[in-house]
Amino acid sequence: MNGLFPMGWAHYLAGGLLIGAGVAGLYVLTGRVGGMSSVFSTSWSWLSDRAHFQQARYLESRGWRLVYALGLVLGALAWALTLGAGSMRSTGLPAWQLLLGGLLVGYGARRANGCTSGHGICGLGSMQWPSLAAVLTFMATAFATAQFMALMATPVAAP
Structure with a gap:
């Protein structure tokens, strides 16, 4: 097991339980599904007048989704402040590769009607085929x- 998790497994378990509890709590308490790719789309409704981003489904949910995204950012900040900057890791990849990867993942998330975490955590959790x-x-x-x-x-x- 140490080969799979050289830094230990407990923090992965704790993170998974916190994510699961947060998503489950959001759904049980509000009936809302908290996928992050929809946060991106609803955020554009604040900035763009295009008809696509001004749909009722974006306008009605953009307030709570913005708070949801802010919680993600504040959680990362709390992690860094609690454990120190040394706990942050770099991928070592050049910025252009990260940007290209982000664009490809964003495109795929739109084509798949949600991102990997949204489908994996929220979609499977609510038994969506x-x-x-x-x-x-x-x-x-x-x-x-x-x-x-x-x-x-x-x-x-070589032969």
Whole structure:
């Protein structure tokens, strides 16, 4: 188990329980599903006059979704302040790769009608069959990509 979790597993368990409790609490107390990709769309309703972003579903939920996103940012800040800047890790990737990855993930989230965390945590938690299909697709793609990248990184032996 140490090979899979070299820094321990307890903080992953605690994080998962907190995320699950937060999403479940939001749903049980308000009936709202808290996916982050919809926060992005509703945020544009504050800035853009385009008809797409001025839909009632965006206008009616943008206030609580903005507070939801603020909680995410404040949670990360509390983590950094509690554990110190040394607990923050860098990917070591150049900014252009992070930007390109973010754009591709954002495009995919819009095409899939939600992001991986939204479908995986909220969609599966509320037993939505489209979310199961989306999560299975995400996971199959991730496994295939990881295998492809590992294959590309493996040096070929000379004959």
